[in-house]
């Protein structure tokens with residue numbers, strides 16, 4: 001947003017705000033990474049052997065006991081290794097759902113575990129199964145208060161609720177209240193750690209790599225742990241980290257060659273955080289190229305957002321917006337000098353996408369992503385016009401534009417560019433803003449608006465969700481923030497519903513949108529902006545995912 005508030009400098013005679021984003025936290029830490037091929041190959045061999053043994057555990061009929069199976073599946077998912085066994089797990093889950101195994105259960109932890117996993121795998125299991133835990137007074141039974149493990153499972157299950165699961169609305173309040181009230185050192189230490197972590201980060205809204213890191217440390221403390229599962233989880237976690245570090249090293253080189261960090265003093269230098277975003281979207285090895293393509297798209301939209309928000313004058317922005325709309329390298333001559341590299345790098349990047357997509361003989365969705373990029377800069381420009389006019393639109397009008405500037409209508413199609421399974425139909429579906437994507441975009445937008453309101457107001461950005469909502473409803477910042485949080489909560493229920501079969505797209509596609517939404521829950525935790533200020537929420541997570549291997 002063009003703003004004349006804050007410090008100004010007279011670089012080129014034009015008043016511009018002083019950029020005050022903190023520098024990158026990471027220095028050259030990711031620039032070089034050396035793979036020890038011998039160790040890498042040896043670990044792969046051991047992983048393959050362990051995978052066969054675990055596969056056998058999943059499909060073996062000896063343990064016909066469904067609850068043992070569902071606990072094994074839950075453990076594999078928590079440890080981040082379930083992606084090796086998708087078919088076997090799907091087969092077991094669908095059998096257990098068809099056999100209606102949940103019907104025989106009256107333990108809260110077991111019912112909640114079945115319920116959560118059935119819902120997360122897209123099965124329309126009813127939340128009525130929780131009615132048995134209510135007394136005649138219609139409230140959850142007091143006896144449950146002694147069952148911390150059951151409360152924890154109920155809390156986690158409540159996060160997969162959709163509209164209409166009223167009992168789970170109550171369950172979330174009931175479980176959260178009583179878990180928070182548990183006096184320290186009254187539970188066994190491992191369970192206590194799980195409760196503390198869950199209250200900060202629910203499993204359903206967490207990022208699977210981040211949850212895997214935590215759950216491996218928990219599983220290591222469990223007496224009942226299976227040593228082979230633990231070893232497989234650790235080997236696999238560290239192997240993926242080597243792969244991710246190599247991708248990040250390529251990206252930091254690309255970013256360093258662009259040298260935006262010094263050429264454009266006003267932009268956020270966040271290449272590492274942009275890559276982290278993609279590890280949240282898909283961490284598996286087969287999405288390596290997809291991560292690199294998506295990370296570059298996020299980095300470029302970040303530079304462009306800062307250009308509209310905190311540096312460009314309206315005259316400059318109208319030229320840039322037209323140039324992107326025309327998408328022709330000859331447009332660069334019309335741009336002010338500082339914008340020239342942004343524009344040429346953007347066009348180069350999409351050239352790269354075209355080559356990559358053709359090379360891999362994949363559906364060419366580049367056209368769709370390009371249209372989404374044009375759409376987002378048009379919306380950035382509308383924000384800039386509102387600012388100059390001093391207009392505070394109604395919240396509804398604001399949102400119709402801001403759902404686009406929230407970037408997910410661009411990042412979701414960009415995330416499937418690198419996916420073999422993305423067809424023309426997939427891109428058509430994505431570009432027509434399906435309900436699940438609208439819910440995701442809404443969550444990203446309003447959560448970002450709450451978290452970045454203060455700093456954007458200081459910089460003179462007045463057209464934000466909080467400001468519009470406050471003005472229209474004559475509310476305080478706190479009241480408007482609470483309302484926007486409620487909008488996000490309702491959007492999560494919409495998103496959860498869209499994942500229940502029969503779904504409009506295969507799970508592999510839907511999970512990109514769900515994971516993009518999970519990133520918002522993690523990066524903007526406690527209404528803090530972990531992207532612009534990665535010391536909030538993100539630094540320690542990136543160190544766990546991309547710096548320090550897990551001790552074997």
Ligand SMILES: CC(C)=CCC/C(C)=C/CC/C(C)=C/COP(=O)(O)OP(=O)(O)O
Nearest residue numbers: 298301302305309405406407444448452531
């Ligand atoms: C909006 C959002 C949650 C995006 C998540 C994906 C992501 C990291 C996009 C890259 C840059 C960007 C627009 C970040 C939000 O910052 P900002 O607060 O400056 O965005 P704004 O100017 O649109 O408010």
Ligand SMILES: [Mg+2]
Nearest residue numbers: 001305306309
């Ligand atoms: Mg911004």
Ligand SMILES: [Mg+2]
Nearest residue numbers: 001305309405
């Ligand atoms: Mg912006």
Ligand SMILES: [Mg+2]
Nearest residue numbers: 448449452456
């Ligand atoms: Mg913002």
